Structures are given as C-alpha cells and as structure tokens.
Amino acid sequence: MNNIDVDVALLLGEEANRQVFNQILKNRKVQLRELIETGYSRERIKKVLTNLKKYNLIGEKASTFDEFNTYYITAEGLQIGRKISF
Amino acid sequence: MDILVAVLLAVAFSILISVIQVKSSCGSKASYRACTLTGSFLLYLLILIIGNTATTLLASATITFAAAAKFAWFWYAFIGVFGFEILLKNMNLTFADRDVLSINDWITKARDNAVQSALEAQINLDEQVSQKLANDLLKLPEKELDTYIANMLGHDVLHRLQRNAKKQNVDFKLIKALFLAKQEPLKAVAITRARRR
Numbered sequence: 513m514n515n516i517d518v519d520v521a522l523l524l525g526e527e528a529n530r531q532v533f534n535q536i537l538k539n540r541k542v543q544l545r546e547l548i549e550t551g552y553s554r555e556r557i558k559k560v561l562t563n564l565k566k567y568n569l570i571g572e573k574a575s576t577f578d579e580f581n582t583y584y585i586t587a588e589g590l591q592i593g594r595k596i597s598f
Numbered sequence: 599m600d601i602l603v604a605v606l607l608a609v610a611f612s613i614l615i616s617v618i619q620v621k622s623s624c625g626s627k628a629s630y631r632a633c634t635l636t637g638s639f640l641l642y643l644l645i646l647i648i649g650n651t652a653t654t655l656l657a658s659a660t661i662t663f664a665a666a667a668k669f670a671w672f673w674y675a676f677i678g679v680f681g682f683e684i685l686l687k688n689m690n691l692t693f694a695d696r697d698v699l700s701i702n703d704w705i706t707k708a709r710d711n712a713v714q715s716a717l718e719a720q721i722n723l724d725e726q727v728s729q730k731l732a733n734d735l736l737k738l739p740e741k742e743l744d745t746y747i748a749n750m751l752g753h754d755v756l757h758r759l760q761r762n763a764k765k766q767n768v769d770f771k772l773i774k775a776l777f778l779a780k781q782e783p784l785k786a787v788a789i790t791r792a793r794r795r
Contacts, residue, residue, distance in 0.1 A: 540627040573721045584717040587710035
C-alpha cells in the first residue's frame with residue numbers, strides 16, 4: 513500500500529515532471545497558461561502533462577483555446593502526493 | 599428515544615465532517631456546490647454515515663449513563679463518531695497474514711475520489727459561467743467587442759484570434775467573446791453589466 517510504482521517514481525524523479533505535478537497537486541487545478549509561467553517551454557509542459565496523464569496522476573478538461581485547458585489532480589495523484597515529499 | 603436522536607445526530611455529524619473534509623482538500627478551488635453535488639461525495643458520505651451510525655449504536659449498547667444524565671443522546675453520538683475515527687486509524691482487514699485493506703485507506707480512497715469529482719464539477723461550472731458570459735458579450739456590436747479586446751489584451755491577441763478562427767473555420771465573433779470571457783472574466787462581467795444599464 514505504501515509502495516510507489518517504479519514507473520511513477522522514475523517519472524517523478526525528473527525535475528520538470530515533479531515540478532509540474534507538484535504545482536497541480538498544490539493548487540488542485542491549474543490552467544496551461546499558469547503552468548507555462550513555471551519557465552519551461554509550452555512544448556515541454558505539454559509533454560510533461562501527457563506523461564502525468566498517462567499514469568493517471570492528473571486529469572484534463574479541454575477548452576476552446578489550449579491555454580485555458582484545465583489540469584486537475586486525480587484521486588491517484590492525491591495518493592501519490594501523500595507518499596512523496598518534495 | 600435517546601438512541602434514535604443519537605443516530606440522527608451521528609448522521610448530522612457525518613454530513614458536517616464529510617463536507618469539511620472534501621472542501622478543505624479542494625481548498626478555494628471548488629465551491630461547496632461542486633464539492634457536495636457529486637456521486638463520489640454521496641458515496642463518501644454514505645460510508646461515513648454507516649461507520650458513525652454503527653459506532654454510535656455500539657456506544658449506546660455498551661455505555662450506560664445514569665438515568666438522571668441529561669443529553670445522553672449527545673454523548674452516544676459524540677463517542678460514536680470519535681470512536682469511528684479511532685477505529686479508522688487502527689483497524690485493518692487482513693487475509694492470510696497480509697493487509698488487504700485498512701478502513702483508513704478505504705475511506706481515504708473514497709474521499710480522494712470525492713475531491714477529484716468536486717474539481718471536475720467545478721471546472722464544468724466554470725465553463726458554464728464562461729459560456730454564459732460569452733453569450734452576453736455576443737450581444738455587443740463586433741467593433742465594440744474588438745475595441746475591448748484590443749484595449750485589454752492588445753492588438754496582437756486580436757490578430758491571433760482572427761488567424762486561428764480563419765484556420766479552424768469557426769465563428770470569429772464567438773471566438774473573441776469566449777476568449778475575453780475566459781481571459782478577463784471580471785472585466786467581461788463589468789462590460790456586460792455596464793451595457794445593461
């Protein structure tokens with residue numbers, strides 16, 4: 513119950529993935545335009561988000577404009593968030 | 599009679615605890631409406647009600663207050679709800695010496711699902727507000743809408759929206775209204791209110 517999946521651990525071992533995940537975890541829901549303010553390029557952020565979604569750590573609600581796409585923490589993401597400390 | 603009132607009070611405590619737990623987990627990112635009007639929240643609430651009712655009944659069956667004691671119903675419910683919290687932290691289901699699931703994990707999972715559903719519900723509510731605001735902005739003459747966008751967001755944004763609308767072959771005015779409603783919702787509300795006066 514207390515173990516983190518190795519793939520998820522490797523994913524969050526990378527700085528950009530961890531930073532974006534941490535921001536979504538802390539804020540619960542964030543729009544793409546806010547994530548871009550972390551300093552990474554839009555492409556990089558999108559790649560990170562795709563990876564986090566792949567492991568069901570975050571969810572996405574698409575909008576008419578992609579900068580308003582909203583990313584939110586999932587139940588799985590909350591569990592992982594409790595198991596790791598940044 | 600005391601037991602019936604105690605159970606009703608335990609149900610009331612359960613509602614209060616579940617709302618506080620889910621709302622505090624969402625922070626300011628979800629309204630009370632979004633937190634409570636989801637199926638996952640009802641499931642979480644149901645689990646708490648069952649647990650709290652069971653421990654309240656257990657308290658009333660095992661603890662005897664003096665006949666003259668007032669508010670015995672309150673103490674049964676109080677002890678029952680706190681008793682359930684203690685059970686949550688200490689009771690595990692095991693099978694063949696392996697932890698299958700602790701009640702605490704079980705409740706936490708239900709709460710996490712309620713939090714996720716609350717966030718999804720809030721995003722949907724926000725989207726509805728944006729759509730309504732965009733519909734109000736559509737009532738403005740297009741030139742006026744363009745002026746507001748150019749003034750608040752710059753000409754570059756206006757040109758970018760035009761390019762995107764052309765590329766995607768969609769309604770340019772609606773795109774502009776939606777963008778303004780999402781980018782500057784408070785200012786958009788002010789514009790539509792000023793227009794109504």
